[in-house]
Amino acid sequence: MxxxxxxxxxxxxxxxxxxxxxxxxxxxxxxxxxxxRPDAELYRSWRAVNNAPFWTVQPTLEHFRxxxxxxxxxxxxxxxxxxxxxxxxxSLACGLLAGYALARLKFPMAGALGTSIFVTYxxxxxxxxxxxxxxxxxxxxxxxxxxxxxxxxxxLIPFSTWLLMGYFKTIPKxxxxxxxxxxxxxxxxxxxxxxxxxxxxxxxxxxxxxxxSWNEFIYALIFLSSPERKTVPVGVVSELIRGDIYFWGQLxxxxxxxxxxxxxxxxxxxxxxxxxxxxxxxx
Amino acid sequence: MKNPIAxxxxxxxxxxVALPHSRASQRRTLTGLLENERFLALVLLTPTVxxxxxxxxxxxxxxxxxxxxxxxxxxxxxxxGLKNFVKAWNDSIFRIAFWNTSVYTFWATIFKxxxxxxxxxxxxxxGKRIVRASMLLPFIVPTVLSTFAWRWMFDPxxxxxxxxxxxxxxxxxxxxxxxxxxxxLWCAIVVNTWRGMPFFAIxxxxxxxxxxxxxxxxxxxxxxxxxxxxxYVTWPLLKPVTVVVVVFSIIQTxxxxxxxxxxxGGGPANSTHLLATYAYQIGVAAGLxxxxxxxxxxxxxxxFVVVWIQLRYLRRLEGA
Numbered sequence: 001m002x003x004x005x006x007x008x009x010x011x012x013x014x015x016x017x018x019x020x021x022x023x024x025x026x027x028x029x030x031x032x033x034x035x036x037r038p039d040a041e042l043y044r045s046w047r048a049v050n051n052a053p054f055w056t057v058q059p060t061l062e063h064f065r066x067x068x069x070x071x072x073x074x075x076x077x078x079x080x081x082x083x084x085x086x087x088x089x090x091s092l093a094c095g096l097l098a099g100y101a102l103a104r105l106k107f108p109m110a111g112a113l114g115t116s117i118f119v120t121y122x123x124x125x126x127x128x129x130x131x132x133x134x135x136x137x138x139x140x141x142x143x144x145x146x147x148x149x150x151x152x153x154x155x156l157i158p159f160s161t162w163l164l165m166g167y168f169k170t171i172p173k174x175x176x177x178x179x180x181x182x183x184x185x186x187x188x189x190x191x192x193x194x195x196x197x198x199x200x201x202x203x204x205x206x207x208x209x210x211x212x213s214w215n216e217f218i219y220a221l222i223f224l225s226s227p228e229r230k231t232v233p234v235g236v237v238s239e240l241i242r243g244d245i246y247f248w249g250q251l252x253x254x255x256x257x258x259x260x261x262x263x264x265x266x267x268x269x270x271x272x273x274x275x276x277x278x279x280x281x282x283x
Numbered sequence: 284m285k286n287p288i289a290x291x292x293x294x295x296x297x298x299x300v301a302l303p304h305s306r307a308s309q310r311r312t313l314t315g316l317l318e319n320e321r322f323l324a325l326v327l328l329t330p331t332v333x334x335x336x337x338x339x340x341x342x343x344x345x346x347x348x349x350x351x352x353x354x355x356x357x358x359x360x361x362x363x364g365l366k367n368f369v370k371a372w373n374d375s376i377f378r379i380a381f382w383n384t385s386v387y388t389f390w391a392t393i394f395k396x397x398x399x400x401x402x403x404x405x406x407x408x409x410g411k412r413i414v415r416a417s418m419l420l421p422f423i424v425p426t427v428l429s430t431f432a433w434r435w436m437f438d439p440x441x442x443x444x445x446x447x448x449x450x451x452x453x454x455x456x457x458x459x460x461x462x463x464x465x466x467x468l469w470c471a472i473v474v475n476t477w478r479g480m481p482f483f484a485i486x487x488x489x490x491x492x493x494x495x496x497x498x499x500x501x502x503x504x505x506x507x508x509x510x511x512x513x514x515y516v517t518w519p520l521l522k523p524v525t526v527v528v529v530v531f532s533i534i535q536t537x538x539x540x541x542x543x544x545x546x547x548g549g550g551p552a553n554s555t556h557l558l559a560t561y562a563y564q565i566g567v568a569a570g571l572x573x574x575x576x577x578x579x580x581x582x583x584x585x586x587f588v589v590v591w592i593q594l595r596y597l598r599r600l601e602g603a
Contacts, residue, residue: 013405017414024477025417027432028424030443034435043441053443094334097327107324115594117331120339122531122590124538126559127583130566130576131345132338154338157331187317215425217541218559222567233427237545248435255428266423270416273423277482278489 034252035063042249063249064257072228073254076235081261083145083231084213087152092206094153095160096198100190102161103168104176114165121158125218128154133222147223148231152213159212160205163279167201168194200272201279207269208276214262232258349576356570367577377578380556383468384582387475387557388536394476395532396525399483403491404513415485422481430545433474437461437546464554467547471555475542479535483528490524491517523596530593537589538582558582 034042036059067073101107102114132151141147171194179189195202220234227239236254240247266273316322350367354360371377402418421429436443437460448454461467494517502512540559543549549556549564556564558581566575 009408013408017402017405017408021414021417024421027429027436027477028420030436031429031432034432053441053446090334094331098331101324101327105320105324105327107321110324113328113332117335118594119590120335122534122586122593123339123343124534124559124582124586126538126540126562127579127586128339128342128346130562130572130579131342131349133567134345134349134572135338135342150334151338153334157334161331185314185318186320186323187314211423215427217425217427217544218563233425233541236431237427246435248438248441251431252435255431258428259424262423262425263420266419267416270419273419274485274489277422278486 031252031256034248035256036060037249038062039249063253067250067253067257071235071239071250072230073232073235073257075228076230076232077258077261079145079229080214080231080233080258083148083152084210086145087149087156087213088206088209090149091153091156091160091209092202094157095164095205096195096202098157098161099164100168100194103165104173104190104194117158117161120154121162125155125216129218129222132219136223142223143225143229145229148213148216148220151219151223152216155216156209156212160209163205163208163276164198164201166279167198171197200275203269204272204276204279207265207273210265211262211273346576346580349573350580352573354573356572360573363573367574368581370574371578371581376553376556377561377581379554380558380561380578381581383555384537384557387468387472387539388533391472391475391479391536392529392532394472395479395483396529398476398480399487399528402480402484403487404517418484419481421478426478426541427545429478430474430542433470433477434461434546437470461547462551464551467551467555471543471546474546475536475539478542479532482532486524486528487521490521494520526596527593530589533589534586537585 033054033056037056038058038060041057098117102110102117136142136147136151141150175193175197176189179193180186184192215233216231217233220231221237224230224234227235230238232254236251236258240251240254317326351362351364352360353363353366408414435441439457439460439462442457442460444460445454445457448458459466460470498516498520499512502516507515538559539557540563543555543557543560544563547555549560553561558578562575562579565571565578569575
């Protein structure tokens with residue numbers, strides 16, 4: 001019985017799971033072997049006799065060098081980082097304050113306001129990009145990082161408010177009441193007692209927000225035009241494809257380098273990331 | 284210090300100014316105002332309401348106006364009523380885009396749900412930490428960048444998938460991954476599933492962990508088999524999380540832009556456009572702001588229904 005169960009688990013679970021995990025990771029492997037493959041090996045007829053696409057015979061760093069020297073890739077990395085950090089900071093600040101107010105304070109229209117913030121959470125950027133481009137132009141923000149720093153919070157604030165509101169609700173009210181009895185002001189109890197306890201929640205929201213802004217594409221595509229101002233996803237799309245020609249080596253090198261910062265952040269904070277991910281829908 | 288909790292701040296001696304409760308004497312100052320619950324709420328919510336109002340509510344109103352006018356780049360336009368919507372309705376590419384969006388959302392969501400559920404339910408196995416960490420990678424890496432890897436795998440001339448299938452004898456001619464409209468849409472569904480499945484798996488897993496294992500034990504003592512345990516114990520408790528995850532996924536998939544933009548660009552011959560990519564083509568690439576805004580507003584009814592279900596569901600849970 002036990003042996004049969006183990007056998008079953010292998011056939012119906014471990015083997016499919018292994019295939020599945022390998023399949024899931026294959027595109028990343030493919031990115032890597034393409035990025036270090038010289039052009040002569042890269043563009044070889046698929047029916048060529050000695051073609052072995054799964055392995056790079058003579059690895060080279062020329063694509064990385066081209067990326068660094070012939071494009072403004074380092075600038076794109078910096079832009080993406082800068083925009084992601086500032087807009088995450090703004091969103092966390094707003095989300096903390098608003099989340100606290102919605103979780104703890106009684107005021108008229110609290111329910112309606114909470115609902116409308118939740119509804120804005122569900123408004124996708126692709127619904128708004130055309131009029132928003134016009135507004136950005138009116139504010140003279142086109143082609144500046146501020147166009148993105150101010151618009152990314154539109155999807156980051158509702159999310160962090162929602163997540164932090166959920167987090168605040170798990171903190172017992174008594175903690176605050178004690179502080180108030182000891183003479184703390186309402187504001188002081190919030191900043192000195194509740195916010196420090198909420199640090200794990202803030203970290204989760206921050207990490208998730210950071211990866212969301214690193215991933216954003218359509219606003220960056222529309223609001224930025226000069227090559228040195230672009231973010232990584234937009235720069236890769238618009239500068240490494242010329243006409244119909246895809247520079248695959250450089251594209252894959254760029255994709256790899258552009259993914260590393262988020263992958264690093266993620267690997268250091270897996271637990272917080274997972275909390276952010278699951279908290280983003282639970283509320 | 285003798286009597287720290289006492290009131291009577293108005294009569295406080297000057298030496299007591301440093302004590303916490305003596306702040307009550309400064310009721311007119313900002314600190315005093317912040318003690319007022321309503322005022323504090325106003326202060327705390329203002330930045331959020333300002334940003335969301337300025338960059339969501341205002342553009343939304345403007346989008347509705349755009350959709351009802353003949354505005355284009357360099358031409359302020361005038362009110363034209365529903366003309367843009369009628370034009371979209373009679374446009375065959377728009378119909379294809381709407382159909383594609385529905386097919387894409389439907390199948391991608393089903394696949395993500397099934398795979399995510401399969402992974403989440405089999406949660407006790409060796410090496411699950413490594414599996415979980417690597418499983419989340421597609422979700423972390425920026426969509427545009429990972430989609431390029433897929434596009435390269437589907438490349439018409441150098442596709443590694445074609446090469447493998449050819450070498451192993453499954454095919455004799457290349458498969459038209461992205462050069463045939465139907466194939467291309469299914470490729471997009473595969474890539475979307477690949478990217479979005481971790482979100483389902485992780486969130487459903489979190490939902491499963493809240494289910495008390497005693498319930499399962501009780502059910503198996505009563506003679507319930509694996510399927511019955513899932514259907515009568517796990518599923519009713521997992522349903523709320525599932526509904527929320529599916530709603531989020533539908534919204535994101537239905538309004539997807541970047542994946543199609545990179546993978547097919549709407550081609551070949553406009554056969555794989557989604558509403559968002561078609562709105563971009565008309566509104567930004569061709570500069571017809573009014574028509575573009577009308578096309579993206581066509582997403583609204585579907586999103587509205589989904590959000591409405593979500594809100595009702597949340598209310599019911601809160602009421603329970």
